[in-house]
Amino acid sequence: MTTTTTEGVQQTGTPQQAPRSGIPPWLRKVASISEVWTFVILVALVAVFSTAAPGKFFTAYDLTQIAVNAAIYLVLGVGMTFVVITSGIDLSIGSVLVLAAVAAGEYNLHNGGPDANWTTVAVCIAIALVVGTLWGALQGRLVATGKVPPLIVTLGGLGTALGIAELITGGQDPAGAAASNLQNTLGYGKLFGIPWLVILAAAVTLVFGLVLTRTRFGTYTLAIGSNAAAGQRAGIRVGRHLVKVYALMGLLAGLGAVMWLASFGTTSIAGHSSDNLKVITAVVLGGTSLFGGRGSVLGTVIGVFIPAVLTTGLIVVGVQQYWQDVAVGIVLVAAVYVDQVRRKTRERV
Amino acid sequence: MSRTPTRRHLLAVAVATVALATTAACSSSGSTASGSGSGSSAAAGGTSGKKIALITGVKSDPFYITMTCAAQDEAKAKGLQFIADGSAQWDVSVQRPLIDSVAASQPNGLMISPVDTNALTPSLKQIQGAGTKIALVDTSVTDPSVGISRISSDNEKGGQVAADALAKQMGDKGSAIVISVKPGISTTDDRIKGFTEEMTKYPNIKVLPTLYDNDEPATAASQIQSTLAAHPDLGGVFAGNTNTGQGIATGLSQAGKQGQVKVAAFDAEPDEVAALKNGSLQVLVAQDPAAIGREAVDQLAAAFNGQPVQASVGTTMVAITKDNINDPGVSKYVYKSGC
Numbered sequence: 001m002t003t004t005t006t007e008g009v010q011q012t013g014t015p016q017q018a019p020r021s022g023i024p025p026w027l028r029k030v031a032s033i034s035e036v037w038t039f040v041i042l043v044a045l046v047a048v049f050s051t052a053a054p055g056k057f058f059t060a061y062d063l064t065q066i067a068v069n070a071a072i073y074l075v076l077g078v079g080m081t082f083v084v085i086t087s088g089i090d091l092s093i094g095s096v097l098v099l100a101a102v103a104a105g106e107y108n109l110h111n112g113g114p115d116a117n118w119t120t121v122a123v124c125i126a127i128a129l130v131v132g133t134l135w136g137a138l139q140g141r142l143v144a145t146g147k148v149p150p151l152i153v154t155l156g157g158l159g160t161a162l163g164i165a166e167l168i169t170g171g172q173d174p175a176g177a178a179a180s181n182l183q184n185t186l187g188y189g190k191l192f193g194i195p196w197l198v199i200l201a202a203a204v205t206l207v208f209g210l211v212l213t214r215t216r217f218g219t220y221t222l223a224i225g226s227n228a229a230a231g232q233r234a235g236i237r238v239g240r241h242l243v244k245v246y247a248l249m250g251l252l253a254g255l256g257a258v259m260w261l262a263s264f265g266t267t268s269i270a271g272h273s274s275d276n277l278k279v280i281t282a283v284v285l286g287g288t289s290l291f292g293g294r295g296s297v298l299g300t301v302i303g304v305f306i307p308a309v310l311t312t313g314l315i316v317v318g319v320q321q322y323w324q325d326v327a328v329g330i331v332l333v334a335a336v337y338v339d340q341v342r343r344k345t346r347e348r349v
Numbered sequence: 350m351s352r353t354p355t356r357r358h359l360l361a362v363a364v365a366t367v368a369l370a371t372t373a374a375c376s377s378s379g380s381t382a383s384g385s386g387s388g389s390s391a392a393a394g395g396t397s398g399k400k401i402a403l404i405t406g407v408k409s410d411p412f413y414i415t416m417t418c419a420a421q422d423e424a425k426a427k428g429l430q431f432i433a434d435g436s437a438q439w440d441v442s443v444q445r446p447l448i449d450s451v452a453a454s455q456p457n458g459l460m461i462s463p464v465d466t467n468a469l470t471p472s473l474k475q476i477q478g479a480g481t482k483i484a485l486v487d488t489s490v491t492d493p494s495v496g497i498s499r500i501s502s503d504n505e506k507g508g509q510v511a512a513d514a515l516a517k518q519m520g521d522k523g524s525a526i527v528i529s530v531k532p533g534i535s536t537t538d539d540r541i542k543g544f545t546e547e548m549t550k551y552p553n554i555k556v557l558p559t560l561y562d563n564d565e566p567a568t569a570a571s572q573i574q575s576t577l578a579a580h581p582d583l584g585g586v587f588a589g590n591t592n593t594g595q596g597i598a599t600g601l602s603q604a605g606k607q608g609q610v611k612v613a614a615f616d617a618e619p620d621e622v623a624a625l626k627n628g629s630l631q632v633l634v635a636q637d638p639a640a641i642g643r644e645a646v647d648q649l650a651a652a653f654n655g656q657p658v659q660a661s662v663g664t665t666m667v668a669i670t671k672d673n674i675n676d677p678g679v680s681k682y683v684y685k686s687g688c
Contacts, residue, residue, distance in 0.1 A: 171409030
């Protein structure tokens with residue numbers, strides 16, 4: 001899957017670029033540098049930490065833990081990749097996750113609490129997904145037809161969704177928000193030693209990685225981000241497509257809420273204020289352009305794992321944790337700098 | 350490149366706005382409740398009709414709710430008008446606008462839990478300069494000229510209580526670590542100091558460097574798992590607060606180490622008590638927030654009447670374990686989630 005995704009992006013990316021500039025193959029290679037470059041950083045980090053802490057860092061246990069902790073951010077990152085490719089942004093994901101978790105949690109609370117049966121669990125999951133999707137679709141509609149910039153729409157959404165969640169709960173995490181049925185399976189359960197959370201995140205990544213590279217939905221997403229007006233003239237219903245993209249982000253935030261309830265057993269209303277920045281950082285680290293039109297799900301996977309590996313690695317090696325913020329900050333700025341340079345090169349051609 | 354910082358700025362503004370909007374709703378309901386209270390008791394002499402405000406660190410935290418409830422009852426008994434408000438998040442940029450809005454209403458007394466040891470000092474000095482008497486509750490600021498009285502749990506003592514209880518649970522051996530919220534908060538810094546110093550009495554226990562999770566359970570979960578990878582002999586964790594405790598419990602469950610690694614947490618919030626009963630936490634160090642609230646109102650009332658004021662008041666702490674939780678002398682320390 002690894003190589004096909006990368007190639008797929010270039011293939012779908014090329015048709016929009018070719019008529020404009022006739023990009024030669026060597027430049028196409030340059031265009032993929034950011035992804036390669038961040039992957040090299042990831043490999044280098046793993047190598048450094050494995051050498052510095054032999055037998056402690058690159059172990060099955062440790063890799064599993066890194067993957068478990070990255071799972072929710074990965075699911076959110078996949079949705080964010082689509083949004084950012086349309087040259088949009090979604091700042092509201094942390095709040096939407098909380099709202100979906102609260103809605104599901106409240107239902108669970110009044111239908112059995114921690115001992116709730118499987119029917120309740122299924123309804124809770126459905127509630128979380130529907131709340132997330134509807135919220136995302138609403139935001140998408142405002143972006144598409146209201147012509148309000150996504151930054152503003154989702155900034156408003158960030159406050160509103162969190163506010164509603166706080167109104168519902170009175171600002172406190174309700175006790176008994178997650179059923180032990182859900183926690184013991186999705187939360188802590190494993191299949192052949194691999195946690196279900198990781199399997200779910202991997203499946204989501206795989207499916208939407210293919211959606212982006214292999215389907216009309218993905219092609220439209222890339223085309224709109226590249227040039228929305230041209231897409232419109234080519235017959236893409238840009239507005240309707242944007243609603244779908246933001247709804248997808250909402251759906252995945254709802255899925256994130258289910259995963260959060262499963263692993264943490266509580267809604268953690270106050271614990272999601274920086275989810276958006278973490279996820280946007282991951283997407284940008286992965287080489288998706290903030291200006292739209294280019295990006296890949298594989299890149300986002302790398303982008304999610306760089307901070308995750310840094311966090312774990314620095315603790316395992318025993319370095320003061322503040323270095324982690326410094327390191328992620330530097331890598332982020334460098335990644336966007338490379339993106340800018342590449343844009344200039346492309347325009348010059 | 351310049352777009353990302355702009356977003357962050359906007360984000361901060363938005364968070365602050367939301368916080369203001371939500372807290373404004375709360376304070377109005379608070380004043381209505383106390384308004385009827387002040388009308389009913391007229392026999393309180395010099396304090397009658399005086400207005401006091403309470404600004405807590407995190408509005409929805411049962412610790413502060415318990416404190417607010419006790420302070421409200423005490424204020425009612427003394428015939429004081431009482432309003433309460435609190436930050437939506439533990440954040441200077443969220444609490445400062447609250448302080449400014451309360452300052453504008455010029456209360457006679459202000460009880461506040463500052464969320465930073467230094468950053469809020471100028472705002473508080475300004476309020477104090479305008480004639481409002483300030484009592485610092487729970488957290489405090491480094492500048493000693495702020496406030497007529499400082500009422501808090503003896504946090505260093507609390508750290509010691511946690512260390513002793515955790516060492517006992519660990520069987521006096523292995524590595525121990527503190528995971529806290531952020532550096533620069535007076536209460537948690539003191540707890541860590543007390544904990545670390547007390548642990549030196551147990552030569553077989555090695556204390557690892559403190560980690561900070563920014564109040565995010567997901568971060569705490571990842572940190573505890575990383576620590577387990579680096580130190581397989583990890584036997585005990587001291588959690589800075591509830592969110593951290595939840596994150597640690599999740600991290601340990603996912604690593605299959607629940608119960609093997611003993612967890613001590615501060616406070617006795619309802620979900621922490623549930624966690625103690627189901628075995629994901631082993632020790633709770635409970636403070637007495639109700640006593641803090643009552644004592645602060647008493648000190649302010651004394652100041653209004655020109656009576657002597659105690660500059661520093663320490664309240665008691667108790668270690669709760671599964672064995673003593675049903676003891677009424679201990680269970681009264683469990684925090685409330687509503688008045």
